[in-house]
Amino acid sequence: MSLRILYGGTFDPIHLGHLAVAAAARDALDAKVYFLPAGDPPHRPPTGASAEQRVRMIALAIAEQPGFLLDRRELERSGPSYTVDTLRELRAQLGPDEPLAWLVGDDAFSGLSSWHDWRSLFDLAHFVVAVRPGYALDNLPENLAQACDGRWESDPSALSGQPGGRLFRLAMPPHPASASGIRRSLAGGRGDRGWLAPAVALYIHKLGLYQNR
Numbered sequence: 706m707s708l709r710i711l712y713g714g715t716f717d718p719i720h721l722g723h724l725a726v727a728a729a730a731r732d733a734l735d736a737k738v739y740f741l742p743a744g745d746p747p748h749r750p751p752t753g754a755s756a757e758q759r760v761r762m763i764a765l766a767i768a769e770q771p772g773f774l775l776d777r778r779e780l781e782r783s784g785p786s787y788t789v790d791t792l793r794e795l796r797a798q799l800g801p802d803e804p805l806a807w808l809v810g811d812d813a814f815s816g817l818s819s820w821h822d823w824r825s826l827f828d829l830a831h832f833v834v835a836v837r838p839g840y841a842l843d844n845l846p847e848n849l850a851q852a853c854d855g856r857w858e859s860d861p862s863a864l865s866g867q868p869g870g871r872l873f874r875l876a877m878p879p880h881p882a883s884a885s886g887i888r889r890s891l892a893g894g895r896g897d898r899g900w901l902a903p904a905v906a907l908y909i910h911k912l913g914l915y916q917n918r
């Protein structure tokens with residue numbers, strides 16, 4: 706069965722770091738990448754752009770990119786967008802055997818043991834972990850390090866052979882972009898730091914997003 710990569714995020718806004726991570730995962734694992742914008746992101750203050758604006762920016766950024774798709778399911782649910790709920794919904798829809806992988810950067814993965822019902826996540830999907838400047842995986846919290854023990858795979862094809870439960874380190878050049886860096890820079894009148902796709906930069910400029918934060 707073919708692997709499906711799920712890329713959850715606040716995407717406030719989507720930037721070139723997200724696109725680089727998604728392209729590296731798509732190419733390394735030979736799989737489609739589904740962008741899943743969080744409706745109500747757990748562990749975060751309210752977003753700068755509305756859900757519809759974040760979706761619009763994702764649609765602009767991924768247009769004409771092969772193998773990139775948008776999945777709006779987390780926007781259609783009320784309450785916090787817990788990943789475990791999203792994965793359970795996908796499992797119910799796709800069946801127990803379909804290989805699923807949740808794509809994250811090092812920063813998000815390091816905090817995994819604070820996620821809602823986090824131990825169940827390993828029963829539902831693989832994790833693909835992208836390098837992120839300023840973060841490392843050699844200092845994971847003890848409970849997370851233990852849960853990860855023996856799960857790391859170096860062969861990407863291992864992920865499509867089973868539905869979930871394995872971990873894969875995505876090799877890619879580190880990308881420095883961050884959404885908070887972009888929001889701060891735009892609010893300070895210093896531009897987008899060259900970290901946005903041109904169509905997204907134009908959209909933000911036209912709507913005057915992130916100017917007063």
Ligand SMILES: Nc1ncnc2c1ncn2[C@@H]1O[C@H](COP(=O)(O)OP(=O)(O)OP(=O)(O)O)[C@@H](O)[C@H]1O
Nearest residue numbers: 714715716722809810813836837880882883884885
């Ligand atoms: N430059 C990057 N390199 C690797 N992973 C990244 C990068 N930017 C974001 N990610 C990952 O993409 C996912 C979604 O990120 P998110 O939408 O929160 O953007 P962000 O840039 O991390 O935002 P913020 O700066 O507000 O924290 C997370 O798993 C995050 O780790």
Ligand SMILES: O=C(O)c1ccc[n+]([C@@H]2O[C@H](COP(=O)([O-])O)[C@@H](O)[C@H]2O)c1
Nearest residue numbers: 713714715743747748787788789820821
């Ligand atoms: O399920 C949780 O408890 C949980 C806690 C923190 C983050 N997540 C998910 O992880 C993804 C990246 O989160 P963020 O905050 O870095 O954009 C996004 O899809 C979030 O919904 C999920």
